[in-house]
Amino acid sequence: MQLVKPLFLLGFMGCGKSTLGKKLANALNVPHLDLDHMLEEQFGMSIADFINSKGEEAFRLQESRLLKEWIAKPCIMSLGGGAPCFHDNMSTIRNKGVSIYLNYPVKTLAQRLSTSGDSRPLIAGLKGEDLEIKISDLLSNREQYYLQAEWVYEFSETKMDPKKWILQKLSEVDR
Ligand SMILES: Nc1ncnc2c1ncn2[C@@H]1O[C@H](COP(=O)(O)OP(=O)(O)OP(=O)(O)O)[C@@H](O)[C@H]1O
Ligand SMILES: O=C(O)C1=C[C@@H](O)[C@@H](O)[C@H](O)C1
Ligand SMILES: [Mg+2]
Secondary structure, X not given: OOOOOOEEEEOOOOOOHHHHHHHHHHHHOOOEEEHHHHHHHHHOOXXXXXXXXXXXXXXXXXXXXXXXXXXXXXXXXXXXXXXXXXXXXXXXXXXXXXXXXXXXXXXXXXXXXXXXXXXXXHHOOOOHHHHHHHHHHHHHHHHHHHOOOOEEEEHHHHOOOHHHHHHHHHHHHHO
16 A cells, blocks of 8 residues: 555644554655654754743744645654644645544543653643643643544544554555
């Protein structure tokens, strides 16, 4: 199966966009791009350092600029957790490729994020119930954007491995 346009992975921090992106790109033999990593390269510093020194609004502007400037090509692109939810990024994403929302329960996200330390500034220092509350709060605003994705992978319903699920969907549209 051959990708003809980018496949964008989106969803909340910790849903596995970066981890899965690498695996999918390997399986499909296409490049793996990670919007956070592309920005870190341009900034010459980590996302956390950028947000902590210049603020979230400056980060969102940079994120949106790069998404718009980027010339679409067949690849897997793992987006940042907030990327679809600011400016008109979701339209840019939908115009440039196929978008997939990886929808995971709050508890799973919290478990995975409980060891992230200071690397994710929006949830830095939060643990246990406080972390779950913060995730739920952010999600209640963000879900309206995530749900604009072309495909939605529901972890709790399918329990099927997301890589398998996506490869299956791709083979169906290929036919
Ligand atoms: N399928 C999985 N099962 C268990 N743990 C996972 C899985 N996928 C990712 N993780 C773990 O969850 C954490 C977050 O994963 P990852 O960095 O891929 O998420 P992300 O969606 O890219 O997050 P961000 O929006 O912050 O970039 C990592 O510690 C990773 O090892
Ligand atoms: O969900 C978010 O807002 C973020 C997620 C990360 O991927 C980074 O883009 C950054 O830490 C912000
Ligand atoms: Mg990531």
